[in-house]
Amino acid sequence: MDFKNSQEFALKLDKADPLRTYRDAFHFPQVNGSDVIYFTGNSLGLQPKSASGFVEEIMKDWRELAVEGHFYAEKPWWDYHERLNAKLARVVGAQEREVTVMNTLTVNLHLLMVSFYRPKGKRYKILCEEKAFPSDQYMLQSQVRFHGYAPDDAIIEVAKRPGEHFWRTEDILQVIEEHKDELALILMGGVNYYNGQVLDMAEITKAGRATGAFVGWDLAHAAGNVKLQLHDWDVDFAAWCSYKYMNSGPGNLSGVFINERYLNDPEIPRFEGWWGTKKETRFLMQPRFDPIDTADAWQLSNAPVIALAPYLASLELFEEVGMDALIAKRDRIVSYLEFILAEIDKEVESTFEIITPADARACQLSVFLHGEGKSLFEYLMANGVITDWREPNVIRLAPAPFYCSFTDMYRFGQILKMGILDKTGN
Structure with a gap:
């Protein structure tokens, strides 16, 4: 599938997602009155509402x-x-x-x-x-x-x-x-x-x-x-x-x-x-x-x-x-996240290097933020993107398929772009 970096396209992917209703089975923290974009299921998964x-x-x-x-x-x-x-x-x-x-x-x-x-x-x-x-x-x-x-x-x-x-x-x-x-x-x-x-x-x-x-x-x-x-x-x-x-x-x-x-x-x-x-x-x-x-x-x-x-x-x-359905969505949403990162990379004066090998990856993309410091991570966190930082300059992004959406990936890209542009004054 040819991806597009647009909210309309992300919403289309969400509508076609057979697991879309499971997002409502989990509690989301909120920042600035909105559900966070949660990339840290590789550290602590969200709470099921049934728990x-x-x-x-x-x-x-x-x-x-x-x-x-x-x-x-x-x-x-x-x-x-x-x-x-x-x-x-x-x-x-x-x-x-x-x-x-x-x-x-x-x-x-x-x-x-x-x-x-x-x-x-x-x-x-x-x-x-x-x-x-x-x-x-x-x-x-x-x-x-x-x-x-x-x-x-x-x-x-x-x-x-x-x-x-x-x-x-x-x-x-x-x-x-x-x-x-x-x-x-x-x-x-x-x-x-x-x-x-x-x-x-x-x-x-x-x-x-x-x-x-x-x-x-x-x-x-x-x-x-x-x-x-x-x-x-x-x-x-x-x-x-x-x-x-x-x-x-x-x-x-x-x-x-x-x-x-x-x-x-x-x-x-x-x-x-x-x-x-x-x-x-x-x-x-x-x-x-x-x-x-x-x-x-x-x-x-x-x-x-x-x-x-x-x-x-x-x-x-x-x-x-079932694991097969989770893995199918995992692969698709991670591919869309990779696409979004590449598109934002074209629009700003930064270089994102994904160090997770393409042929041996699951839910997580580890990304070198060349030319960026921890201030970008802090900007993301302040604006509702919950991710984590690993020295020297890596953020780990893990869109868990149970509760992350394709619209989350699009929104993340826009917040990431604004964080870089705010720093450069563009």
Whole structure:
């Protein structure tokens, strides 16, 4: 389709959008009396309007049933998390029994390392991407130190080529091959938080597993954003937060995937707790752990149902729409955003460089604002464009398909142009 930089054309795209009504399912902050243009679903998704009802249901049960809510609430608390598993499995391409929800992301990665970072002999090294998200870096460094290794020796970072802003799959595969006899674990971000690049998870997993290493993925920026096939790709494990594209609320719970080959494996090490025991024997208070035959065996404590409630509300929207429909709109709206940026670039004396590779992108465009400073970001924020800034001069734009419109993309372009022209006095 030939795009046009006009409000009329953007409205035409919105009218033809099969997901247009879902915008009304979310609460929007307002600036200057209007809904914001929200580009930070990659940091915190908007609140579904249904979420408060799900939370209030639990508050009501707590108020009226107290402890009996564990078993006699309309949605009993003791198995509340199970209501999320099937829906979540469809989002990440897993079997229902391979998925659970517990804790938060970095906590879960640490717990999963108990099972999947098992250094022995010359196999003690971990491969990750250069400048991974800081929490992942800290987690990996502390894990290798815990096992008695020096991070500078035990952690292999795959670098980008000089002068490039993205990773090449062939370079990652080459590093895997070079270190195939030393690798205990490959753990990377499926979508890089900074440049928005989607890594070739299928190929990297295949290459990593061929070396005998475990392969896991941090899917913080991937879950609810890209088409995942964790089971079919034969991934060993993965974890993700739920508050970005999955709209579950600030700092909310993390999802976990554990390949079915490790379920019912009596030899696998893990930290264990009461909620991972079989439901049939849990309240017998037996002294020995009797693991559930699903990923729930990795759970430690009873689930915080008040936090699970908004996650379930969001997952019901995902269930209605499906990932294929979300991805179809994602690709179209991101293409229109790219077009708008190019059109505005022609009209002003600035150069926008999109550093997210065209053949490996999802919802996010990371844009270098050459010749512009943070004052332009501040202008956008003051005028109702909620985006974020990353040093030295990158803004990340993530038009989440559930609630962003094509008209938002057009309006953003006009505000961006005015911000540059105001600065130059033109």
